[in-house]
Amino acid sequence: MRLIALRLVGFIVFSTVNSQRNKACTKNVNLWKSIQYQLKLAETTDGCCGYKTKELRGQNKVGFLARFSKNQRNVHSGATLVFDNVVTNTGSGYDASTGQFVAPYEGLYYFSWTILTGTSSYFISDIFHNGNKIASNFSDGTGISTGHISASQSVMLQLAAKDRVYIKTHRTGQFRYGETWSTFSGFRI
CATH class of the missing domain: 2.60.120.40 (Jelly Rolls)
Known part of the structure; x- marks a missing residue:
């Protein structure tokens, strides 16, 4: 899970630098937002899909x-x-x-x-x-x-x-x- 997160962070940095070079390129900005959302989702569900966070933590x-x-x-x-x-x-x-x-x-x-x-x-x-x-x-x-x-x-x-x-x-x-x-x-x- 951490390896995936590190790869995503590397990709995000590359995408951010690339989007600064091409300010007119909105695709990278949308991609950045999507990646941020996916990372947040992975953090709150411990990488599992379809479960409520509280239930995963024993609640x-x-x-x-x-x-x-x-x-x-x-x-x-x-x-x-x-x-x-x-x-x-x-x-x-x-x-x-x-x-x-x-x-x-x-x-x-x-x-x-x-x-x-x-x-x-x-x-x-x-x-x-x-x-x-x-x-x-x-x-x-x-x-x-x-x-x-x-x-x-x-x-x-x-x-x-x-x-x-x-x-x-x-x-x-x-x-x-x-x-x-x-x-x-x-x-x-």
């Missing part, structure tokens, strides 16, 4: 991963699931005290959650966007005699800034595993 990036810190039995129906162990929270959109993700920026977001349950247990959950149920997840271990079973679900949502996304339980009396087994994640595309 407007949003992503989180949270999980349960412990197992939970007899969960009440309609309770918001609080994934209290936050692993990543770029953009500070996820609140581990409420279990809600609040979009810091408008955009297209991807969310996913996984629930692990054991034998003779089940766990049904739903993802909500501003109070509207979007999708459901059913981890059903009632039909297995040994082991565990997990279920995952994912959605893509167009969010406005300050929109809320969260997961609620669907029934009472459920069981789910915590630690690294049950997670909630999302990011801005």
Whole structure:
């Protein structure tokens, strides 16, 4: 990138000297303006095309991963699931005290959650966007005699800034595993 910039500067100096010799030549002046614009564009986008400068420097990036810190039995129906162990929270959109993700920026977001349950247990959950149920997840271990079973679900949502996304339980009396087994994640595309 620097080599290109040095070559352009050399060309600009040559063009400037040349334009002083031929004051009537407006082509070089227009070329000079175009080169200045291209250099400024290359500086502000770090040489990349089609990206906003702020996004290249880490701004407007949003992503989180949270999980349960412990197992939970007899969960009440309609309770918001609080994934209290936050692993990543770029953009500070996820609140581990409420279990809600609040979009810091408008955009297209991807969310996913996984629930692990054991034998003779089940766990049904739903993802909500501003109070509207979007999708459901059913981890059903009632039909297995040994082991565990997990279920995952994912959605893509167009969010406005300050929109809320969260997961609620669907029934009472459920069981789910915590630690690294049950997670909630999302990011801005």
